[in-house]
């Protein structure tokens with residue numbers, strides 16, 4: 001879910017470079033992959049593609065804002081707790097930090113993502129990400145600005161407080177950017193024997209499935225360990241990825257209308273049967 005976080009690595013680079021060069025690079029890689037290994041035959045410029053380009057551009061600005069919020073929170077917490085400015089983990093070997101970072105980030109992302117499906121007020125923002133009825137690489141960036149800020153901060157504030165070194169952070173942020181686009185891509189890929197280890201496009205396509213059997217499943221961004229642990233993993237053997245994507249709730253067209261939608265009065269707590277189906281009580285009972 002968490003898109004285009006390569007801005008962490010390129011914070012010193014001009015934003016315009018990040019926006020245009022980054023978009024061109026991702027488009028080249030993932031359009032090529034979708035042309036070579038398509039899951040479904042569909043038009044490259046599907047309905048709503050230009051709205052998602054708007055999300056990409058604004059997401060780069062929002063990403064810098066959430067970085068600033070996360071860094072400020074980190075400084076505040078470290079000051080309040082009297083923590084060492086070098087962090088708690090930076091003395092460890094970088095390969096070990098990277099493994100710890102992936103596991104920690106997956107756990108934090110899992111918790112936030114699951115909460116975004118569980119709690120009505122968070123779902124009002126997160127459901128924008130689920131509104132596309134077709135899947136391709138660009139769906140990755142269709143994220144409401146507040147959903148992005150909350151998701152980024154819930155992940156990066158703890159990560160920054162722990163003080164990981166630059167190299168593991170760089171490697172992780174590149175992985176985060178690529179795997180986010182890859183897992184939304186219209187390609188057929190499930191990693192074969194590792195299908196229950198690494199989150200694949202097949203795994204994440206089920207998360208976007210519009211059928212009740214797949215509601216509130218497959219929350220993790222990189223590894224499947226926490227979905228297996230908390231029994232939210234769903235990838236039926238022998239079944240191709242779902243035919244129907246999206247949600248059974250009306251979502252307005254256009255970036256501005258979608259951004260304002262969660263603040264409109266009619267988005268009161270779930271009362272329609274469709275909404276109730278999407279948000280069952282999913283937290284572990286023990």
Ligand SMILES: [Zn+2]
Nearest residue numbers: 001129184204
């Ligand atoms: Zn997604």
Ligand SMILES: [Zn+2]
Nearest residue numbers: 113117126207
């Ligand atoms: Zn989701």
